[in-house]
Amino acid sequence: MEGTLPETPLTGLARHGQSIWLDFIRRDFVEDGRLAAMVKEDALKGVTSNPAIFEQAIGHGAEYEEAVQALLETGSLTAGELYEALAVEDIRQACQVLRPVFDETNGRDGYVSLEVSPYLAHDSKRSLEEARRLWQQVDHPNVMIKIPATEEAIPAIEQAIAEGINVNVTLLFAIGMYKKVLEAYLKGLETRVKAGLPVGHIGSVASFFVSRIDGRIDARIDRRIAAEDPESEALKALRGQVAIANARMAYQHYLSVIASPRWQALAAKGAQTQRLLWASTSTKDKAYRDVLYVEELIGTDTVNTLPPRTLEAFRDHGVPEGRLVQNVDAARKILLEAERLGLDLDGVATTLLEEGVAAFEVAFDGLLGAVAARREAVLGERLMRVSLALSGELENAVVAAGKSWSHDGKVRRIWERDASVWTNGPESKWLGWLDVVKNGRAALEAYEALGREVKERGYSDVLLLAMGGSSLGPEVLEETFGRVSGGPKLHVLDSTDPQQVASFRKAIDPAKTLFIVSSKSGSTLEPNILFAYFWDQAEKALGRSPSEHFVAVTDPGSSLEALAKERGFAHIFHGNPEIGGRYSVLSAFGLAPAAAAGYDVRALLDSTQLMIEACDASVPPVTNPGVNLGLALGVAATSFRRDKVTFVASQKIASLGAWLEQLLAESTGKNGTGLIPIDGEPLGTPEVYGDDRVFVELRLGHEPVNPGLKALREAGHPVVTLHLDDVSQIVQAFFVFEFATAVAGSVLGINPFDQPDVEFSKVETRKLTKAYAETGHLPEETPFAKDGDLAFYADERNREALGNGSAETILKAHFDRVGKNDYIGLLAYIERNKAHIAWEQTVRTELRDQLHVATAAQFGPRFLHSTGQAYKGGPNSGVFLQVTADDAADLPIPGHAYSFGVVKAAQARGDFDVLAARGRRALRVHIAGPLHAGLDRLAQLVTDILKGA
Ligand SMILES: O=C(CO)[C@@H](O)[C@H](O)[C@H](O)[C@H](O)COP(=O)(O)O
Numbered sequence: 001m002e003g004t005l006p007e008t009p010l011t012g013l014a015r016h017g018q019s020i021w022l023d024f025i026r027r028d029f030v031e032d033g034r035l036a037a038m039v040k041e042d043a044l045k046g047v048t049s050n051p052a053i054f055e056q057a058i059g060h061g062a063e064y065e066e067a068v069q070a071l072l073e074t075g076s077l078t079a080g081e082l083y084e085a086l087a088v089e090d091i092r093q094a095c096q097v098l099r100p101v102f103d104e105t106n107g108r109d110g111y112v113s114l115e116v117s118p119y120l121a122h123d124s125k126r127s128l129e130e131a132r133r134l135w136q137q138v139d140h141p142n143v144m145i146k147i148p149a150t151e152e153a154i155p156a157i158e159q160a161i162a163e164g165i166n167v168n169v170t171l172l173f174a175i176g177m178y179k180k181v182l183e184a185y186l187k188g189l190e191t192r193v194k195a196g197l198p199v200g201h202i203g204s205v206a207s208f209f210v211s212r213i214d215g216r217i218d219a220r221i222d223r224r225i226a227a228e229d230p231e232s233e234a235l236k237a238l239r240g241q242v243a244i245a246n247a248r249m250a251y252q253h254y255l256s257v258i259a260s261p262r263w264q265a266l267a268a269k270g271a272q273t274q275r276l277l278w279a280s281t282s283t284k285d286k287a288y289r290d291v292l293y294v295e296e297l298i299g300t301d302t303v304n305t306l307p308p309r310t311l312e313a314f315r316d317h318g319v320p321e322g323r324l325v326q327n328v329d330a331a332r333k334i335l336l337e338a339e340r341l342g343l344d345l346d347g348v349a350t351t352l353l354e355e356g357v358a359a360f361e362v363a364f365d366g367l368l369g370a371v372a373a374r375r376e377a378v379l380g381e382r383l384m385r386v387s388l389a390l391s392g393e394l395e396n397a398v399v400a401a402g403k404s405w406s407h408d409g410k411v412r413r414i415w416e417r418d419a420s421v422w423t424n425g426p427e428s429k430w431l432g433w434l435d436v437v438k439n440g441r442a443a444l445e446a447y448e449a450l451g452r453e454v455k456e457r458g459y460s461d462v463l464l465l466a467m468g469g470s471s472l473g474p475e476v477l478e479e480t481f482g483r484v485s486g487g488p489k490l491h492v493l494d495s496t497d498p499q500q501v502a503s504f505r506k507a508i509d510p511a512k513t514l515f516i517v518s519s520k521s522g523s524t525l526e527p528n529i530l531f532a533y534f535w536d537q538a539e540k541a542l543g544r545s546p547s548e549h550f551v552a553v554t555d556p557g558s559s560l561e562a563l564a565k566e567r568g569f570a571h572i573f574h575g576n577p578e579i580g581g582r583y584s585v586l587s588a589f590g591l592a593p594a595a596a597a598g599y600d601v602r603a604l605l606d607s608t609q610l611m612i613e614a615c616d617a618s619v620p621p622v623t624n625p626g627v628n629l630g631l632a633l634g635v636a637a638t639s640f641r642r643d644k645v646t647f648v649a650s651q652k653i654a655s656l657g658a659w660l661e662q663l664l665a666e667s668t669g670k671n672g673t674g675l676i677p678i679d680g681e682p683l684g685t686p687e688v689y690g691d692d693r694v695f696v697e698l699r700l701g702h703e704p705v706n707p708g709l710k711a712l713r714e715a716g717h718p719v720v721t722l723h724l725d726d727v728s729q730i731v732q733a734f735f736v737f738e739f740a741t742a743v744a745g746s747v748l749g750i751n752p753f754d755q756p757d758v759e760f761s762k763v764e765t766r767k768l769t770k771a772y773a774e775t776g777h778l779p780e781e782t783p784f785a786k787d788g789d790l791a792f793y794a795d796e797r798n799r800e801a802l803g804n805g806s807a808e809t810i811l812k813a814h815f816d817r818v819g820k821n822d823y824i825g826l827l828a829y830i831e832r833n834k835a836h837i838a839w840e841q842t843v844r845t846e847l848r849d850q851l852h853v854a855t856a857a858q859f860g861p862r863f864l865h866s867t868g869q870a871y872k873g874g875p876n877s878g879v880f881l882q883v884t885a886d887d888a889a890d891l892p893i894p895g896h897a898y899s900f901g902v903v904k905a906a907q908a909r910g911d912f913d914v915l916a917a918r919g920r921r922a923l924r925v926h927i928a929g930p931l932h933a934g935l936d937r938l939a940q941l942v943t944d945i946l947k948g949a
């Protein structure tokens with residue numbers, strides 16, 4: 001080949017035994033023949049790539065857009081998978097271009113290098129796995145897999161060689177490390193020889209970095225000279241000398257090893273030497289010759305990989321002379337002198353290795369971020385978007401947190417179910433939600449069969465009996481998607497309020513209703529008593545066993561499963577015990593009701609998958625919507641005391657807020673810390689807010705930016721927007737928030753998957769209902785004050801703070817306790833209907849506007865399975881007004897001594913007892929007599945108090 005080449009300084013290098021490789025790759029450059037031309041005209045004999053080179057190519061090259069589009073048409077892929085597909089394709093094409101060189105040189109040259117992820121640099125096992133995978137994917141004999149030369153990588157290098165993989169060991173700075181690398185190469189080959197395997201086809205190079213050493217050492221020299229170091233003259237003499245001396249001495253080691261009998265034995269088996277490849281050979285200091293690190297390192301059996309500009313410079317004015325073995329003594333002296341002067345070459349090499357890995361991590365992040373952005377652009381309106389508008393300081397802190405997450409590999413560790421991301425507790429047992437789509441698809445047939453059955457049997461209604469995690473997700477689906485034409489109406493009942501139960505009873509015809517009893521644990525009181533009530537109603541309406549009208553959704557082995565079997569329920573859908581209730585909406589707990597309501601479960605799962613991929617381990621924090629959102633919420637709460645996460649939603653997707661409340665509050669509200677979700681609070685002008693908020697906008701479609709939010713943003717409040725193009729993306733919102741909550745939980749330093757205080761309330765309630773069953777009444781309690789139809793209850797500590805005067809003074813004393821950064825919780829144990837929702841909204845808005853604090857408006861017992869956790873376990877910043885009332889009419893529960901009214905009263909008391917036990921500021925007001933009148937009076941009292949405030 002060379003015989004026909006025009007003689008240039010470049011082609012002249014071959015005479016000195018040095019091969020020139022190109023430190024660059026890009027698709028168009030390979031495709032349009034420029035690479036082939038260099039092979040032909042410059043005697044180019046190989047190509048190296050690294051994450052920084054691919055970042056430049058893929059991140060900035062427009063030609064990759066089409067490639068991404070084409071890949072996404074073949075199926076959905078993560079950013080990591082997309083990058084790999086693009087890079088592997090580029091490497092394969094370059095391998096084809098270099099193949100003739102490979103063949104003509106009998107496998108000595110003609111290689112193209114592809115690097116393993118820098119994030120694996122300190123993980124021997126995973127580096128080896130990735131090397132194997134890339135080797136197989138490229139599937140060309142002239143690919144080399146690049147592995148950074150860390151201590152941990154040495155065994156991986158040895159094993160890869162033993163397996164016959166070509167290895168380019170990169171990021172070598174120190175002779176000590178180079179010796180280990182060469183030893184690993186020898187050992188790998190010896191293992192093959194021992195096993196009777198061939199070795200002649202294995203190619204390997206050790207990439208020794210040059211210019212970066214001078215960069216560091218020269219800077220030290222300059223600093224000391226500037227500080228008038230007494231050794232200034234000696235130091236000056238070493239400027240621009242150390243890197244080359246270091247490389248020369250590395251080469252001496254190479255020569256000594258290949259002269260050894262040990263190597264000769266391997267050579268006799270046909271082994272090729274592991275050549276030194278000079279990398280980082282472009283000149284950085286303009287004071288030096290631009291081909292310095294080429295000319296000084298020309299020697300037999302070496303490679304120099306050059307970036308295009310250095311290659312052109314050498315072609316133009318390089319002097320090809322074999323200088324590598326010249327001045328060896330001088331090189332040795334330079335290194336000794338550097339040591340004498342305390343320039344600490346070893347320390348510099350160690351730092352450069354770490355910095356080199358880190359720089360490749362940054363490049364890799366940039367690369368994957370760019371691929372993720374391209375993926376997003378191609379998916380367009382199929383993927384909802386998350387954008388953050390944060391004030392400067394918060395934004396910087398979130399970016400910094402992202403960098404540290406990147407460095408610590410935390411996203412990957414979440415996907416690997418590594419509990420050390422949180423508290424090193426049982427978290428890894430609660431990450432089944434990461435696999436929801438895979439598992440949902442496996443059960444798809446059963447869901448679709450349920451949908452068909454509901455249609456065929458002509459059910460007019462589906463009534464879901466469930467609480468919290470088992471009810472809030474299906475409720476969002478129903479409120480968002482509504483009734484499918486010709487399908488049944490899905491109702492979600494999550495209350496023990498007798499009026500509310502009666503209202504639901506009235507809304508359905510039990511003879512034409514499918515009942516879904518849904519409880520993960522199977523032991524939750526509410527679904528069990530609701531089941532007892534509606535089973536009885538259905539039995540009466542049908543005049544026979546209603547078993548075929550009942551479906552159970554529960555975890556395997558629960559008491560509900562046993563009951564469903566005993567009663568002969570039509571179906572039992574199993575949940576995944578590794579998914580907690582609030583993370584369960586995309587498992588059977590959401591999908592079975594969705595299927596029954598006639599929703600397209602397959603489409604829901606497909607859509608979810610796009611978001612799962614967007615949150616993949618390969619997507620760096622800043623472009624990873626789940627991580628970015630979680631870090632923003634976590635950092636805002638922990639470092640900026642902005643812990644009131646306030647949802648502002650487009651009307652059609654507003655029901656998401658209640659699901660989000662549970663997710664955030666139950667997951668994070670514990671150990672005295674947490675995010676306090678604020679849902680449904682009407683948007684106000686900037687003055688009514690304190691500085692403890694993060695606003696989360698849930699925006700649907702092409703709605704214009706909410707002017708209220710714009711004003712808040714301008715006033716310096718952080719605003720996060722989840723932009724859904726259409727309602728079907730609600731499932732993507734579920735997933736992204738689940739991920740974000742897990743991330744925020746890590747920032748808060750808690751286990752986001754337990755709910756100790758919800759359990760505590762359940763225990764307290766059970767004690768009271770048990771007492772009722774035994775005695776026929778709830779334990780006596782006396783109000784500490786009465787004013788007309790209003791009676792006030794509290795524990796001793798709260799009583800002392802509130803006095804026992806009129807309703808007005810008690811309420812005033814209570815609200816006087818509200819301070820900066822506090823929030824107010826209205827906890828009403830009454831029917832959740834339009835009128836009562838409106839009442840809560842009026843009262844909370846007045847309180848918010850006058851006291852400038854966040855307000856939560858809740859209905860019991862629903863919130864007990866949701867925000868109740870944070871109210872008790874979270875920061876002690878809540879001031880609670882519990883509202884209870886006499887029930888106009890109670891409802892008995894078949895088979896139980898107590899009624900719905902008794903259960904609800906027990907729940908309110910259990911709730912209050914736990915709030916009090918947790919030292920919360922709490923007051924219960926009980927309305928005797930007509931509820932409306934009592935509520936009106938209460939509202940008026942609040943207005944009056946606030947007027948006087
Ligand atoms: O390691 C190899 C080849 O094996 C190279 O691709 C290597 O990464 C590059 O030469 C260096 O990253 C370039 O270094 P620098 O010029 O940025 O200091």
Ligand SMILES: O=C[C@H](O)COP(=O)(O)O
Pocket residue numbers: 467468469470518519520521522523524527581582758865866
């Ligand atoms: O969020 C969970 C609720 O406490 C209900 O639990 P469950 O699904 O075990 O009945």
